[in-house]
Amino acid sequence: MYAVIKTGGKQYCVKEGDVIQVEKLNLAEGETVEFTEVLAVNNGSLVVGAPTVEGAAVSAEVVVNGKGKKVVIYKYKSKKDYRRKQGHRQPFTEVKITGIKAGKAE
Template sequence: MFAVIKTGGRQYRVVPNDVLEIGKIAGDVGTIVQLGEVLVLGGDTPVLGTPTVAGASVAAEVLQHKRGAKVIAFKKRRRKNSRRKRGYRDELTVLRITEILADNAKPTVGPRPKKEKVAAPADGEDAAPKAAKKKAPAKAPAAKKAPAKKAAAKA
């Protein structure tokens, strides 16, 4: 089953477990948000919305909030000594689609638990010993050269 959703002025075709970047939306990292503007519900019998499908929504987990790549708008008028430089970075939200819901259903899948880091064993048996860091020897001061005698060089 797939759905076409609209958010931030753009349309996305999504299926469960898709990861996509959209314009920033409200929601803390790890929470489930519902996107309500579903234009098409696909499957065996597709349902087209007029303009949206009534009672349909898409549940998604917020993975991350981040900023997009830099976009620089540079304008120059030649021979006029006129330059304008302007730039910005989009605010983005990374989502993982968890469910496609119909008939005013509520999301059943909660946020996924975060993976825990595997701790190294406390015993020194399995762990390889780490080599101690050695400091580089201090550099000796450079010896100053004695000034050469110009008279001896001419003779």
């Protein structure tokens, strides 16, 4: 059984037991979260929502909050003595999928 969920402007195909990194959620480690924007569920037969599947939900447990690898932004203009260096580390939340509720079959 798998489901396609939407969170943080991105879509993820998840199965029970998967550990995924999503955009930062304001939750502490060990808390549970329920993703209700389920776009599709496959439990033997594929159910695709329009735009979401009614009654479907994916529950997950927060494993860790962290920051990704540093991305360096460097701006440079030749012969003008212009140089700017900036770094960025994108925050993320790592969650473990604990259950998938299929919802209504159509």
